[in-house]
Amino acid sequence: MNVLGIETSCDETAAAVVAGGRAILSNVVFSQTAIHGPYGGVVPELAARHHLRALPGLIEEARQQTTLGWEGIGAVAATRGPGLAGALLVGLTAGKALALRLGVPFVAVNHLEAHLYSVFLAPGAPAFADACPLAALVVSGGHTALVRAEQPGHYRLLGRTLDDAAGEAFDKGAQLLGLGYPGGPAVERAAAGGDPRGLALPRAPTLDAADTGGLDPALCFSFSGLKTALRYALRARPPADAPDVRDAAASYQEAIVAALERGVGRALDRAPVRTLVAAGGVVLNRRLRDGLQRLADGRGVRLLMPEPACCGDNAAMVAGAAGAGLGLGGAAAWTLDVCPTLSLGDANAS
Ligand code: KG4
Ligand code: ZN
Numbered sequence: 001m002n003v004l005g006i007e008t009s010c011d012e013t014a015a016a017v018v019a020g021g022r023a024i025l026s027n028v029v030f031s032q033t034a035i036h037g038p039y040g041g042v043v044p045e046l047a048a049r050h051h052l053r054a055l056p057g058l059i060e061e062a063r064q065q066t067t068l069g070w071e072g073i074g075a076v077a078a079t080r081g082p083g084l085a086g087a088l089l090v091g092l093t094a095g096k097a098l099a100l101r102l103g104v105p106f107v108a109v110n111h112l113e114a115h116l117y118s119v120f121l122a123p124g125a126p127a128f129a130d131a132c133p134l135a136a137l138v139v140s141g142g143h144t145a146l147v148r149a150e151q152p153g154h155y156r157l158l159g160r161t162l163d164d165a166a167g168e169a170f171d172k173g174a175q176l177l178g179l180g181y182p183g184g185p186a187v188e189r190a191a192a193g194g195d196p197r198g199l200a201l202p203r204a205p206t207l208d209a210a211d212t213g214g215l216d217p218a219l220c221f222s223f224s225g226l227k228t229a230l231r232y233a234l235r236a237r238p239p240a241d242a243p244d245v246r247d248a249a250a251s252y253q254e255a256i257v258a259a260l261e262r263g264v265g266r267a268l269d270r271a272p273v274r275t276l277v278a279a280g281g282v283v284l285n286r287r288l289r290d291g292l293q294r295l296a297d298g299r300g301v302r303l304l305m306p307e308p309a310c311c312g313d314n315a316a317m318v319a320g321a322a323g324a325g326l327g328l329g330g331a332a333a334w335t336l337d338v339c340p341t342l343s344l345g346d347a348n349a350s
Pocket of ligand 1: 010139140141142143166167168170171182183184185188280281282283284285286311312313
């Protein structure tokens with residue numbers, strides 16, 4: 001079945017058509033980076049307004065890039081959460097309206113499940129069921145979570161960040177380093193010429209079980225202290241002694257990636273899996289990709305990562321997940337509201 005997917009959870013407006021949960025027929029993304037850049041972060045109200053403006057044209061473009069007429073669309077899927085409430089509302093409402101108009105089912109998709117599913121859209125990837133049991137690291141600007149799946153659609157949250165997401169840490173660090181927004185690519189570029197031991201930054205802190213809400217503290221993350229450490233490291237010295245920006249960027253990147261590697265390594269050691277999945281915008285980072293590959297190779301686990309076009313927020317992962325039978329469909333889907341705090345594998349997830 002051909003599913004038209006819609007994604008508007010944050011600052012990317014996206015529409016895509018995916019056949020049979022696997023084959024991407026179109027995948028259009030309008031990034032609002034230039035709109036939010038001057039503010040150093042996403043402005044929720046601006047994001048919602050620009051989704052509203054851009055989405056109709058993107059949906060039309062996503063369909064036109066396929067050879068399909070509207071009658072070729074068998075279902076419509078949209079992101080229900082987590083994300084910014086106003087932004088989510090635009091996509092979810094548009095998805096329901098379009099499905100109603102076309103007379104096809106509507107499927108509400110969890111954004112984190114869609115990120116996880118994005119790896120199964122890559123050429124040569126196994127089917128989700130064949131990759132299980134799996135451990136997944138979802139790392140983006142808004143989320144950092146470690147999840148285990150015994151089978152598709154059944155998740156257990158293993159760990160998460162207690163404060164900033166990994167992508168957010170990159171973004172905030174980039175701002176401190178004067179590298180602009182979004183920070184991840186900027187830090188990675190600056191780090192390319194730097195020494196990852198050039199600036200002493202603290203290792204990931206040991207977390208307290210009292211703060212992790214029942215999750216194993218060894219599988220949780222905290223990045224806000226790292227950002228503060230960078231701020232003080234930059235501030236403490238007279239300008240002549242200021243650390244080289246490239247060294248600082250490389251050291252900061254190294255600290256974030258090492259923390260992620262440590263959590264993933266522990267998750268793999270705690271319970272065996274067939275597959276390690278890494279998804280989300282931060283997986284564009286070469287140092288992280290290489291580190292996770294080493295981890296997986298060392299344990300004889302297959303590593304699946306999305307194609308670059310499916311790492312950041314996109315709608316192919318939404319349409320793909322729905323086409324694979326994930327998400328909430330049926331009669332209940334029509335009355336679902338957005339859920340800005342939706343998680344994956346938590347007791348409150350659905
Ligand atoms: O998945 P995504 O597009 O949006 C969210 O769902 O948040 O992820 C965006 C995040 C941003 O924080 C951005 O700085 C980060 O991914 N990012 C990177 C890289 N490219 C994007 N972080 C590290 N290295 C990169 N090359
Ligand atoms: Zn995302």
